[in-house]
Amino acid sequence: MHVLRRGVKVGKFLAAGLPGIAIAIPLNLFLAKSLHWSPWLAYALVLLVQVSVNFFGCRWFVFQKTDTLSVWKQYLLFLNGILIFRIGDWGLYSLLVGVCHLPILPVQLGNVVIFALMKFRFSERLMEGQ
Numbered sequence: 685m686h687v688l689r690r691g692v693k694v695g696k697f698l699a700a701g702l703p704g705i706a707i708a709i710p711l712n713l714f715l716a717k718s719l720h721w722s723p724w725l726a727y728a729l730v731l732l733v734q735v736s737v738n739f740f741g742c743r744w745f746v747f748q749k750t751d752t753l754s755v756w757k758q759y760l761l762f763l764n765g766i767l768i769f770r771i772g773d774w775g776l777y778s779l780l781v782g783v784c785h786l787p788i789l790p791v792q793l794g795n796v797v798i799f800a801l802m803k804f805r806f807s808e809r810l811m812e813g814q
Contacts, residue, residue, distance in 0.1 A: 700746050701741065711730050743755065773799050
């Protein structure tokens with residue numbers, strides 16, 4: 685039963701990330717392709733927007749809220765902690781798109797998969813105090 689509950693929570697975590705992805709993909713393509721921003725700069729801004737949307741989705745939809753921290757303090761801790769994963773995400777993206785010249789969209793989607801479970805565990809520990 686524990687495995688099933690855990691699977692549901694991971695599924696909810698991934699679902700809570702969908703709005704962030706829905707915003708991030710067109711924003712990234714717009715900044716990089718239409719406004720001709722460098723891919724690394726565009727993606728850095730996109731990640732900040734996506735992290736913010738994801739935090740609130742996870743807080744309200746996925747994890748049991750604890751009363752030990754205010755939402756804003758938890759948000760700041762989340763931003764600081766998730767930064768490690770996002771730096772890895774951004775670095776891999778920049779390498780694959782900027783150096784290896786791979787297409788933006790497949791790399792962006794691949795990074796979502798690569799970093800999702802690591803971010804789930806971090807988020808769970810922060811928001812539920814585990």
